[in-house]
Amino acid sequence: MVVSLLFAVILTAKSSHEKTHKNSGLHFAPSSRQTHGSFRFRGVIMSNNQQEKSSKALSEARAIVGDDLFASFEPDLAGGVANDHGLTEVAHDVRRLEAGHERTNGFAKIFAKALTANENGPLSDLQFVAKDMYALAGHENHFGSKLRLGPANRHAFVLEQLLGGGARLSGMAKMNEMALGPHGFNELDGHVLNPIAPDHMPGGSSSGTGALIADGAVDFGLGSDTAGSIRIPxxxxxxxxxxxxHGLVSRRGSMTLCPGLDVVGPLARNMEIMLRVAPYLLREDPRDHDQHALSYVDEPLKPMRPSRLGYFPELLADCPERTAKAMNDMLTMAGSHGVDLVAIDGHPFGHLSRAAIAFQSAEAYATHRDHLDGDLIHDVTVRQRMQHGAGYDLADHFLLSKARDLALVQWQKTYAHIDLLLMPCMTIEIPLRQSYEEADPDGRMAMVGSITSLSRPVNYLRLPSVVLPLPQLGSLPHGMQLLGGYREDLSLLQHAAWMEAELISA
Known part of the structure; x- marks a missing residue:
């Protein structure tokens, strides 16, 4: 049902997209077919007076929203934050961080001293970075772009929680321009390097975060994920x-790319650190009305064995040989520990991926169309991907949203008997940096599609996911993707920790 439903939706949306809409998106523009003091908007005759009121309403809406599309890089309505921003500076090894930057080009900024709000907190032994899209009071974010909004007046909610827990912020990490790209390339700030495989991509768009953790410069970091930007690095x-x-963690104080798909989340050296950090991010933010937090007592998370582990043999067969072997070894070992293995025939990810592309294109364009004027968007591929959404209107977005809701319901019913799903993060090898650098725009777009084909559908379905590194067979790292039920994040994290401890690290 999921496959047939989405196939019909995609065809409908595709047909709509293939039309030329000069007045696409959510704004109105005069048509050439004007008659008797009125004009036509997608088949509807509107009077000049109606058009004027519509334009005024949209202008007023823009004034209200402003740059809050970047999620609260604005003064606090209650009067702002004290000048010291509630933070303490703590000495850290700047030379070690600079050495890590030399190997990865991963820092957008290294702080002279680490920042924390609780020197003796439970996380005070951990150093971290934040992708340069999280508001830090007194710091101006660059978003990997030419965009400048001035210094932030508040901390992002998730930064507040981590700093309050004692974690020490070492700096801000580089990212793909406007958080759009799975490769780690940035023509403005310089490309991030993969410290484990220097000739290959580091992944993106949370490229600096992933690279600095892999290098050992920091213990964990904040990223964001719209189509795989945490899992791919x-x-x-x-x-x-x-x-x-989706919707579980507050995004207040972070950049928005595609609000219906965006999530904020962490990358870490291992699951032990992840279990310590994640509860701080899952706390309720009373000022974020888009968040739907879990109701649970903030207790330590512990590894937990899944009872039933599902997998897709067809996807495993499509993987590079070394990755397929490593994942099959994981399944064999899980079975030897008493986990019931459930092979699932077929999969809907091709159709889901196409629907996700349409959904992301529509929202990214609606969010950033004003930034497409002039040369504010530098990267040609980023510009193309955003402009692709100009062909979708509100009706298309409604259709894709409704199909998404139905697809999630059907997914939950189909896999309700399974605790955990194991699947690849992608079915290709990590691409060489040179292959992307030498590709033309069409080749780059095709590469983006291949990299994100199995991560993007997870965002469309709103599901939680963890990528665990697999035992390295050969010179390149690789991982497996674990999926949990919608809002079953705590179980997912505990199952992932069990798999790391019992099947990977043992």
């Missing part, structure tokens, strides 16, 4: 990445 760099269920 984790896979490419051999670290752990956690994409929460």
């Amino acid at each position: 984790a896979h490419f760099c051999g670290v752990v990445g956690y994409k929460p269920s």
Whole structure:
């Protein structure tokens, strides 16, 4: 049902996209077919007075929203934050961080001293970085782009929680321009390097975060994930990445790319660190009305064996030989520990991926169309991907959203009897940096599609996911992707920790 439903939806959306809409998106523009003081908007005759009111309404809406599309890089309505921003500076080894930057080109900024709000907190032994899209009071974010909004007046909610727990912020990490790209290339700030496989991509768009953790410069970091931007760097760099269920973690104080798909989340050196960090991110933010937090007592998370582990043989067969072998070894070992293995015939990810591309294109364009004027968007591929959404209108977005809701319901019913799903993060090897650098725009777009084909559908379905590094067979890192049920993030994290402890590290 999921496959047939989405196939019909995709064909409908595709047909709509193939039309030429000068007045695409959510704004109105005059048509050439004007008659008797009125104009036509997608088949609807509107009077000049109606058009004027519509334009005024949209202008007023823009004024209200402003740059809050970047999620609260604005002064606090209650009067702002104290000048010291509630932070303490703590000495850290700047030379070690600079050495890590030389190997990865991963830092957008290294702080002279680490920042924390609780020197003796439970996380005070951990150093971390934040992708340069999280508001830090007094710091101006660059978003890997030419965009400048001035210094932030507040911390992002997730930064507040981590700093309050004692974690020590060493700096801000580089990212793909406007958080759009799975490769780690940035023509403005310089490309991030993969410290484990220097000739290969580091993954993106949370490229600096993944690379610095893999290098050992920091213990964990904050990333974001719209189509795989946490999980892909984790896979490419051999670290752990956690994409929460959509809406579970507050995004207040972080950049928006595609609000219906965006999630914020952590990457870490291992699951032990991840289990310590994740509860801080899952706390309720009373000022974020888009968040739907879990109701649970903030207790330590512990590894937990899954009872039933599902997998897709067809996807494993499509993987590079070394990755297929490593994942099959995981299944064999899980079975030897008493886990019931459930082979699942077929999969809907091709159809889901196409629907996700359409959904992301529509929302990214609606969010950033004003930034497409002039040369504010530098990267040609980023510009093309955003402009692709100009062909979708509100009706198309509604259709894709409704199909998404139905697909999630059907997914939950189909896999309700399974605790955990194991699948590849992607079915290709980590691409060489040179292959992307030498590709033309069409080749680059095709490469983006191949890299994200199995991560993007997870965002569309709103599901939580963890990427765990597999035992390295050969010179390149690789990982496996674990999926949990919608809003079953705590169980997913505990199952992933069990798999790392019993099947990978043992």
